[in-house]
Amino acid sequence: MTRFNQPLGGNDMPRFGGPATMMRLPSQPTAEGLDVAFIGIPMDIGTSNRPGTRLGPRQIRDESRMLRPYNMATGAAPFEHLQVADIGDVPINTFDLKKSVDIITAFYAGVLAHGAIPLTMGGDHTLTWPILRAIRAKHGPVALIHIDAHADINDTMFGEKVAHGCPFRRAWEDDCLINDKVFQIGLRGTGYSPDDFDWGRQHGWTVVQAEDCWHMTLKPLIAGIREKIGDAPVYISYDIDSLDPAFAPGTGTVEPGGLTIWQALELLRGCAGLNIVGGDLVEVSPPYDPSGNTALIGANLLYEMLCVLPGVPQGR
Amino acid sequence: MTRFNQPLGGNDMPRFGGPATMMRLPSQPTAEGLDVAFIGIPMDIGTSNRPGTRLGPRQIRDESRMLRPYNMATGAAPFEHLQVADIGDVPINTFDLKKSVDIITAFYAGVLAHGAIPLTMGGDHTLTWPILRAIRAKHGPVALIHIDAHADINDTMFGEKVAHGCPFRRAWEDDCLINDKVFQIGLRGTGYSPDDFDWGRQHGWTVVQAEDCWHMTLKPLIAGIREKIGDAPVYISYDIDSLDPAFAPGTGTVEPGGLTIWQALELLRGCAGLNIVGGDLVEVSPPYDPSGNTALIGANLLYEMLCVLPGVPQGR
Amino acid sequence: MTRFNQPLGGNDMPRFGGPATMMRLPSQPTAEGLDVAFIGIPMDIGTSNRPGTRLGPRQIRDESRMLRPYNMATGAAPFEHLQVADIGDVPINTFDLKKSVDIITAFYAGVLAHGAIPLTMGGDHTLTWPILRAIRAKHGPVALIHIDAHADINDTMFGEKVAHGCPFRRAWEDDCLINDKVFQIGLRGTGYSPDDFDWGRQHGWTVVQAEDCWHMTLKPLIAGIREKIGDAPVYISYDIDSLDPAFAPGTGTVEPGGLTIWQALELLRGCAGLNIVGGDLVEVSPPYDPSGNTALIGANLLYEMLCVLPGVPQGR
Amino acid sequence: MTRFNQPLGGNDMPRFGGPATMMRLPSQPTAEGLDVAFIGIPMDIGTSNRPGTRLGPRQIRDESRMLRPYNMATGAAPFEHLQVADIGDVPINTFDLKKSVDIITAFYAGVLAHGAIPLTMGGDHTLTWPILRAIRAKHGPVALIHIDAHADINDTMFGEKVAHGCPFRRAWEDDCLINDKVFQIGLRGTGYSPDDFDWGRQHGWTVVQAEDCWHMTLKPLIAGIREKIGDAPVYISYDIDSLDPAFAPGTGTVEPGGLTIWQALELLRGCAGLNIVGGDLVEVSPPYDPSGNTALIGANLLYEMLCVLPGVPQGR
Amino acid sequence: MTRFNQPLGGNDMPRFGGPATMMRLPSQPTAEGLDVAFIGIPMDIGTSNRPGTRLGPRQIRDESRMLRPYNMATGAAPFEHLQVADIGDVPINTFDLKKSVDIITAFYAGVLAHGAIPLTMGGDHTLTWPILRAIRAKHGPVALIHIDAHADINDTMFGEKVAHGCPFRRAWEDDCLINDKVFQIGLRGTGYSPDDFDWGRQHGWTVVQAEDCWHMTLKPLIAGIREKIGDAPVYISYDIDSLDPAFAPGTGTVEPGGLTIWQALELLRGCAGLNIVGGDLVEVSPPYDPSGNTALIGANLLYEMLCVLPGVPQGR
Amino acid sequence: MTRFNQPLGGNDMPRFGGPATMMRLPSQPTAEGLDVAFIGIPMDIGTSNRPGTRLGPRQIRDESRMLRPYNMATGAAPFEHLQVADIGDVPINTFDLKKSVDIITAFYAGVLAHGAIPLTMGGDHTLTWPILRAIRAKHGPVALIHIDAHADINDTMFGEKVAHGCPFRRAWEDDCLINDKVFQIGLRGTGYSPDDFDWGRQHGWTVVQAEDCWHMTLKPLIAGIREKIGDAPVYISYDIDSLDPAFAPGTGTVEPGGLTIWQALELLRGCAGLNIVGGDLVEVSPPYDPSGNTALIGANLLYEMLCVLPGVPQGR
Numbered sequence A, B, C, D, E, F: 001m002t003r004f005n006q007p008l009g010g011n012d013m014p015r016f017g018g019p020a021t022m023m024r025l026p027s028q029p030t031a032e033g034l035d036v037a038f039i040g041i042p043m044d045i046g047t048s049n050r051p052g053t054r055l056g057p058r059q060i061r062d063e064s065r066m067l068r069p070y071n072m073a074t075g076a077a078p079f080e081h082l083q084v085a086d087i088g089d090v091p092i093n094t095f096d097l098k099k100s101v102d103i104i105t106a107f108y109a110g111v112l113a114h115g116a117i118p119l120t121m122g123g124d125h126t127l128t129w130p131i132l133r134a135i136r137a138k139h140g141p142v143a144l145i146h147i148d149a150h151a152d153i154n155d156t157m158f159g160e161k162v163a164h165g166c167p168f169r170r171a172w173e174d175d176c177l178i179n180d181k182v183f184q185i186g187l188r189g190t191g192y193s194p195d196d197f198d199w200g201r202q203h204g205w206t207v208v209q210a211e212d213c214w215h216m217t218l219k220p221l222i223a224g225i226r227e228k229i230g231d232a233p234v235y236i237s238y239d240i241d242s243l244d245p246a247f248a249p250g251t252g253t254v255e256p257g258g259l260t261i262w263q264a265l266e267l268l269r270g271c272a273g274l275n276i277v278g279g280d281l282v283e284v285s286p287p288y289d290p291s292g293n294t295a296l297i298g299a300n301l302l303y304e305m306l307c308v309l310p311g312v313p314q315g316r
C-alpha cells in the first residue's frame, strides 16, 4: 500500500468508466499538498488557423484512461515517489484573450505557491507566456526546451501582442528565459522570412530545424542539451504540432515533415536528470482528431514528462 | 444562495472546461445525502449489433456541459428542490455479462438504501433488469414507462437469458412489474413474428407501436398513461433508439420510422406528477455519433427526467 | 420449416458477422429459380455533384444485417412466400458510362428471363433508364412511382444524354412509361426554370412537389395513386435524396425540405396490391454517411419493397 | 441574355469545380454597383461552447455549389432582377473580439454606402450587433425577425458585453430595433431563469417558443408577423441552431426540440413583400458537420432570403 | 489457366463491387479441399478499452478488395500454388466470452481436420488462445511469433482468466507453446510493473521491446528468429496495435512509439521458409478507422502471411 | 514592395477567411502574363477503387490557406521571382472520360501558349496523359519524375485505354517521354505479374521500388536523377499515394509500405536546378480525409514544386 495518489486501476473500474480526470487520478480544487498538479487550460482564442484546442484538456483527460502507472521503457514509477492530482481547469475568459493571460498567471502563482510542479494540458500555445511569467516570479529566468513546428516568436499577429504565435517573444521581453539555455526543436514549414527562425538565434537561442532531425535518433541532441542546461531550472513546452501530422493529425497549424513519435519520446525521456519546474502539452484540437489518438498521444507525452520530474528514479 | 448542489455555471468556468461530470455537478462516491443520484453504467457487452455503449456515460457527461439549471419550457428548477450529484460509474465486469448484472443490482441496492432516486446513463439496455431487481426489493413491483424501438422481451438471445433484448422478460419473471401499468411506446421495425410485440399485450401490457404515433402530438397518450398509473411507483426506461435515427443517429440497433424529439419531450414532460422512483437513458453509442449530438440529446432527456421527479414544482 | 431461402438469423450468427449479402441471404450467380433477385449496381460516374454511390451496394448490404424476416408494422412475411437471393453486382464499366448502361440492360434482360423481380441497390440514378429498357422488353410500358427530390428529366447534362439527371427523359423517349401512370413525388429545391418540373406534367405525369407533402400523412396520396395505376405493371424508383437530409444525410445532391421517413414508409407500404415488376433504391453515398444510417435506411426501404411484392400477404 | 451576374452553371463547369464563392457567383472587392452583397464573417471567438464557426463562410460557400438560379417552390428568379456578387470576408481580428465588432460595423457602413443589401454568412452570432449598428446609421431602427434557439439578450457573458449570447441586448441599447416589431422564434432549452425569454417580452418583443411551433405549419405565424411589420425596414437574423439538430447538426450550442426545415422554409418564404434591408445566417460550425449538410442548408436558407428581397417577383 | 481459386479480378468486376469476401475469393462453408482458409472471428467482448473489433472481419474483407494476386516485392504468387477460400465467420456467442472460446476451439478443430492452414481475421486478441488449443491438438506445441504492443500474458483481468490481455498466459498453461521458440516483438507503453514483460522472459521467451526496434531495419531480427525456430511448426499472431498508431489508428488499446509498416512487412516477409501452421491478424476496430485504412493494412498483412506459407515460392 | 502577385497574408485576413484560391493568390481567367499557373482538374471518373478526387482541387485550395511565401528549409522565395496566379479549374465533362482528356489537352495548350508553367491540382491520375500531350506539342518529349505507388502503365483497365492506371502507357505511345530519362519512384504493393513494374524497365525507364527506399534518405537518389536528366525539360508527376497512408490517408488506391513525407520533401527539393516545365499533384480524395491533412500536404508539395522552378534561387 502506498501513501500517494494512484491512478484508478483497470481491475477496479473498466478503463472506459471512472472519472474523466487525467489518468483517472483523484481531483482536488487546489495544488495544496501536491508535488505535481495536472491543470487544464481550455483555450483556443489565440489560434490563427483551425480552432478546437479549447476542448483539448477534456479529450486529453478522456484518452488518458489507458495509462497505467509504470513506464515499461524507462522503469519510472512516478506514483511511488510523487503526490499527483488533477486540479481541474483554469477559468479563462473565452471572450477576451488579454484578460485570460492574466487569469492564467494568477492561477499558476497559486499553484506554485503550494510548491507543486504544474503540468499543463492545453489549449493553444498562447498559454505558455502567462505560465512562464508565474514561473519567473518563483524561480527567476529558466532554461527552455521548446518542441514545436513553429518558433512562436512573432512580435505581433494581426497587430496583436497576445496570440499563439507570440508567447516566446513575450516571455523573452519579460526576462523569463535564460537565453543561452533556450532550445527550439522541430521548426519547419513556410514563413515570411529567415528571421522567423533566426530571431532566437540572434538572442543566443539554439534552433534545431526539423530537417536536421530527419532519419536519426535524437538521443545525442537531448544529451547535449541536458549538458548545456546543467542544473538550471527548466521548463518544457511541447507543441503537439512538432510531430509530423502522420503522428498527430488533430491540431490546428499543421506542417508536414515533422518529428517522429520515437524522437518525441527520446527527447522527453532524455530530460531525466534535469531540474524541471514545469511543462505543458499544447495545441491538441479534438475536432480534427476523430479517432482520439492525438489526444491519447498528448496524454502519453504528459505522462512521460511526469516520469522525468525530479524525484522519480529512472531505470530498470 | 441555495443549500443544494448546483451545476457549475458558464460564468464561472467556460462550458468546454470544468469537471466532466453530469451537468458539471459535484461528484461524490456514494448516494449518501442525495435526493437524486446520476450513475453511469459503462457497458456494451449485452449489445447484439453495433458496440460502443460502453462509452455512453462518458460522452453523455461530456455533452451535458451546456445544460443550465432552469427548464425554459416547463419552469422546473430542479436544483432549487433536490440535492443532486454524480456518483460515478458502476464497476461492471466487462468480460462477464452475467456477473455484471449482479454487480449492478448490488450497487443500486446501496443507492436506494440512501433514499436516492437513481437516474442512470447507459450503457446497453441489459442494465435495466438488474436495476429493476434492486427497485423491487425496495419498492415492490412498479409501473413501467418503456420508450424504445424494441420490446426487449425476448426469452433468450443466442440462447442466453442475459442480453439487451431480454431485460423486460427477466424483470417480468422476477415480479418487478405491475403488468397492467406497463407501457411500451415506439416499437417498430422487423422481427421474427407478431409475438415480439404481442407477448407483452398477452400479459396485460400496453404496447403503442411507432406507426400509431406518427404525425401527432403525444400529449394525450401520456396523459392517459398518467391516469392509469395513478400513484403507483413508476420507473422510466428510455432507449435512445426509440427516436428516429434522424434525431439520434448514434446508437446500435437502428430502426427507421421512430419517434420525434418533440414527442420524446412531450412524453417525459408529461410524466410530471407521477411517483417516479428511477429512470434510465440507454443505448447511446458514441463511436456512431461523430457530432456528439446523440449524447447531448441523451443528457437533455435525463435532465427532463430530473425535472419531473417528485418534489419539483412545474409551471411558470 | 420453410422451403424458401431465409436470412441468416441472429441466433445462428451474431449480426455483425456472417456473409455481407443483402439481409444475409444466400447468394447465387444468376436469378435462376428466384422470385426476387437483389442486385447491386456499383456506379457513381453518372453523378453531378458528390461522388460515392459506387459504394452504395456494399454498404447497403453491410447495414442490412439487422433486418429480421417479419414486418412488425404490416405483418408481411416475404420469406414465407417468395424465393429470394442476392445475385451480386452488375459488372459495370466504371470508365465509360455509356457502355455501362448497355451492360445493365443486358444483365437485367437475363434476370427477367428467369422470371425474377429485380430489386436494385444503387448506384446513381442513371441506372434506372437501362433497367426500364429491359423491363419494357418483357412487360411493355409500365406505370412508374418515382420518389425523388429531382425530376431527373433533363434532356442533357453537360451536353450528355446519359447522366443521373436524365434517366426518365430517356425512358420516356424509349416508350418505357405509361404516361398517365407516372407519379413523381418529393420534387423540390432549385432549378433552371419551371420546366424542370413541368415537362413531366406536359406529358401527362403527376408531379407532387415536396411542399405539397409537408406536415401530413401521405396515405391518401398513395391510395389515389394505387387506384389510378390499377393492375398495370409498375416500377418503383426510390431516390434516397427524396428524404430530407435529416433522415438520409449520405447522398450526393442534397435538397433541404424533403419527405420524412414516416412518409416514405407510408408510400412504400401503400404500394401493396400493385403489380410491381421491379424496384430500385438509388443514390446512397457511403463516404457522406459516417454512421452508416443512410445505407441502413436504404436497406429497410428495399425490404419494404420486398414486403409489398405480388404474392406477399399483408396485414395482421 | 441577362445583364446581371449569374451563378456559374453546372453545364459550364462541373458543380464540384469552379470558384468557391457563394453560389459560384462572381466576386468583387467592394459592393459597388450591387443590389445584394454576400459577405462572410469568419469568426468564432464569440462562441461559448463548441468552436468552429470561423470556418462557416468557407464551407457555406463550398456547399452552395449545387444551388441553381430558379426557386422551384416560389418561382423566384432573383438573378433576373438583382445584381448580386460575393464580396468576400470581413478581415476580423481573431485575437480581439471587441476590435472585431468595430471592424464589422465599419465594413458594413461601406457596403451600405453603395446601396447594397448585405446577406451575411457567419460566423458566430456576435456579428449581428455590429451589423445592426451600421444598418441603424443608414435606415434608423428596424424591425427584426430573429429565428434562434436562444434569445441572445444576456447583459453579459462571463462579465463581458460582447459575446454571441448578447447581440440583441446590445442592439436594443443602441436603439437599433423597433421594439414592437421584434420577433424571436424558436427559443427553447435550458436557462438560468424565466427572464432569459421574458426580458424581450418586457420590452414589447414577441417571443414564440419552440414548443408553440411543434407539429404545425408556421405560415399563419409569419403571415401575422408580416402584417405587424408592415413596410418598416426589417432585418432577418437566422441562427442555424433554431433548427432541431436533426436538421442542422453542425453547430455549437445545440438544443433539442427545435424547428423543422419545413418551418424554416415557410418562415423565410413568408417574408416576401417585406422591406428587407439585410439578413444573416449564423452559427454553422463545419468541424461538427462531417457530411457538409448543415452548411448546405445554410446556403439554401441564404438563397431563400435572396429570393424574398424587394424587387424579386414571387409566384409561378 | 489455373486449377486454383483466384481472387475476382478488377477487369471482371470493378473493385468496389463483387462479393465482400476476403480478397473477393470464393466462399465455401467448410475448409474441405482447402490448403488455406480465411476465417473471421467477429468478437470484441474481450476488449478492455475501446470496442469495435467485432466489426473487424467485415471491414478487413471490404478493404481487401484492392489486393491483386501477385506480390510485387517478393514475387510470391500464392494463388498459383495453394487452394484458398473464405469460409466465413465463427458464430461466437457475443453474450458469453467463456462459451465463445470453446466455440472457437471446436471450429478450428474442424478446419484443421481438413488439413487447411487457418488465417484469421479478428476480432480481439482473446481469440488466439482457443485457436492455439486447436493447433496444439493437431501439431503439438508450436513456436510463436507474436507481434504486439502488449505482452498479453496477464494471469487475469478484472479477475477473469479470459480476456484480450491473457491469451498467451492461457496458451502457456495449456502447453501450446515451445517456450524457447516464443518471440514477442513491439512491446511498449505503460504497465503495472516490469513483470508485464519479464514474465515471458522468465519462461524462456524472447521479448523485443519497441524501443529496441526504433530507427532500423528488422531484417536481422527476423533472420535470427527464423534460425532459432528452424523447422518447428510456428504460429504467427499479429496484433495491429504493434504498429504505431500513425500507421494503424483504428484499434482499441493504442500505445505510441510502435513499429513502422516497413518493419511489419520485413517481419512477415522474413517468415518465408518457416513451417507456418496458422496465423491471425487481430484488433482492427472499424469505428475508430474512418478512412478504412487500418482494415486495408490488416488485409495486406494477412496477404503477406499467405505469401510466406509453405509451398509458395519466393523471389523474383 | 514587390511587382508580383503575393499570397494574401495572415495579418491582412485571418487564414480561415479570404478567397479559397491556391495559397489565397489572386485568380484570373487565363494564364496570360503568368510565369506559373495553378490549375485544378476536378475529376475522379478515371479512378478504379475509391472515388472522391473530383473534390481534390477544392480541398487542396482550402487547406493551402496556411502557406506563407518563404520556404524556411530551402530559402526559396518564389513570389519574389515569379508571377503566379490561380486560373481555376478545367471544365471537364464528368460524364465522359474520353472527352475529358481532350478538353484537358486543349486547356493546357492554351496555358502553354501564354508561356506559363502549369502546376496542377488533381484529380485522378488519368489527367497526366492529356497534360503531357500538350507539353509535348510545345516542348517535345520530356524527362519524367513520377512518384507513385503504382506504375500506371497498364495497356488497358476493364478494356479501356483511358483510366488512372494507364496515363504513362498512353504518354509513351504518344512519344511524350524521353525513355532514358523516366524515373518512377515508390512503386509497391500487389499486382498481376512482374510486368507491372518491368514494362517501364524494358523501355529504358528507371523504376525504384518503395522497398529500396525504406529507412534511408533519398537525397542521393534525387541527386543521381538530377545528373541523368541534365538540362532536358522535365515534368514532375506526384501521386499522393506514393506516400505511405500514415502520411496521406485521404486517397483512393492505398498501398502500405510507402514513402515518408521526409523523403517526399527531399525528392522535390532535390529537383532544384532542373528545367521543370510542369508538375502535378494527383489523387487527393477529400471524402477519405476527415482532418483535411492529406489535402494540406498536397498543397505543401505543390508549393515545394513552385519553389524549385527555374528562376527561383535556392539557399539561405
Ligand SMILES: [Mn+2]
Residues within 6 Å of the ligand: A125, A148, A150, A152, A164, A239, A283
Ligand atoms: Mn506553438
Ligand SMILES: [Mn+2]
Residues within 6 Å of the ligand: A148, A149, A150, A239, A241, A242, A253, A283
Ligand atoms: Mn506549433
Ligand SMILES: [Mn+2]
Residues within 6 Å of the ligand: B125, B148, B149, B150, B152, B164, B239, B283
Ligand atoms: Mn432497448
Ligand SMILES: [Mn+2]
Residues within 6 Å of the ligand: B148, B149, B150, B239, B241, B242, B253, B283
Ligand atoms: Mn432499442
Ligand SMILES: [Mn+2]
Residues within 6 Å of the ligand: C125, C148, C150, C152, C164, C239, C283
Ligand atoms: Mn434521382
Ligand SMILES: [Mn+2]
Residues within 6 Å of the ligand: C148, C149, C150, C239, C241, C242, C253, C283
Ligand atoms: Mn435526386
Ligand SMILES: [Mn+2]
Residues within 6 Å of the ligand: D125, D148, D150, D152, D164, D239, D283
Ligand atoms: Mn444566436
Ligand SMILES: [Mn+2]
Residues within 6 Å of the ligand: D148, D149, D150, D239, D241, D242, D253, D283
Ligand atoms: Mn442560438
Ligand SMILES: [Mn+2]
Residues within 6 Å of the ligand: E125, E148, E150, E152, E164, E239, E283
Ligand atoms: Mn494483443
Ligand SMILES: [Mn+2]
Residues within 6 Å of the ligand: E148, E149, E150, E239, E241, E242, E253, E283
Ligand atoms: Mn495489443
Ligand SMILES: [Mn+2]
Residues within 6 Å of the ligand: F125, F148, F150, F152, F164, F239, F283
Ligand atoms: Mn498514379
Ligand SMILES: [Mn+2]
Residues within 6 Å of the ligand: F148, F149, F150, F239, F241, F242, F253, F283
Ligand atoms: Mn497511385
